[in-house]
Amino acid sequence: MKHFINLNDISAIDLRKIIKDAKRRKNLRKKLSSLEVDKGSPLKGKLLIQMFEKSSLRTRLSFYLAIKQLGGSTLTLRPDELHLSKGGESIEDTAKILSNFGNAFMLRTDSDEKLEEFKRYLSIPIINGLSPSSHPTQILSDVFTVEEIKKKPISKLNISWIGDSNNVLNSLITASIKFSFKLNIGCPKKYMPNKKILNYIKNNKNKISIYNDPKKAVAGADVIFSDKVISMNDKVDKIKKLKHFKKFKINKRLINFAKRDCIFLHCLPRGTEVDEKVFSSKKSKVWLQAINRVHVQKSILLYCFGKLR
C-alpha cells in the first residue's frame, strides 16, 4: 500500500512507471466508452472514498471514472455531513472507519496537516486531491499530456509557468526536479515562491529560473502553463493582487516570444489570467489536459494499491 500525497515522496522511477501505465491503458481503451471496465478489472471490488472540503469539478469526475474503469466503485462524502467537520469526531476515529469500510481515500483539503494526520491513522492509501501546498495528481497528469502532445520526454522540453506561486506551481517545481526538465517561472516580485520552496529549488540540482518579466519567462518555451491568480480560499486583497498580475496576462503578444509550436495548458477553472483568443486557439490543449486526468489517476490508484505493472 502506498500513499500519494506529494510528488516529492515518490521516486522518479515510480512516477515514470505511472505515466507509462497510463499511456498503455489509454491506448488500450480507445474504443471503449466512459464506464466500460479495463480488461482484467484490476480494482474489482475496491471502494474509493472521496471527500472535497473545497470545490471541485474535474478531480471529482476524473476519480469517479478512474476507479469505475478499473472495476471498482466510489463514494463521495460531503464534509458538512460528517461528525468530523463539526468537531464531534476525531480524525483518528474517522480514519479507522474509512479504513474498515473503504479501500482508498481521496481528500481535497485546506490543510496539509490534515492530510498527514489522516495518513497517520489510515490503514488504506490516501491521495491528495489538492492541498494548500500542492496538487500532485494534476501535475503528474500534465506531464503525461505534455509528452503525449509533444511526443518526446519532458526532459527535452522548455516549460514555462506564468502566474501565481501556488499549489499547482509547487507541484510543477517538484516535477521539474523529478523529471529533470527546464522550468522558467514568470511572476511579479511580490508573488515569488516562498522561502521553503526557494530553498527546495536551491538544494536540488535544478533547471529552474524565476523571472519578473513574463517575456523572459516564456522565451523559447515549448509549453506555457498557467492557473488562476486567485486560488480557492486565497485570503488576499483580490483587486490589488489582480492589478499586480496585469502585465502577466497570457495573450498573443506574449505567446509570440515562445516557440512557434508552443502549447498552452491550464488546470482550470480559469480566471482573467489568459486572453480568450489564446484560450480558444489551437495552441490551447486544456480539454485534452482535463480528460487525461482520468487516465493518469487510474495508474495512480494502481500504484497506491501496489498493482502497477
Ligand code: CP
Ligand atoms: N484542475 C482541477 O483540479 O479542477 P477541479 O478544481 O474542478 O477539480
Ligand code: NVA
Ligand atoms: N490553484 C488553484 C487550483 C485549482 C484546481 C486553487 O487552489 O484554487
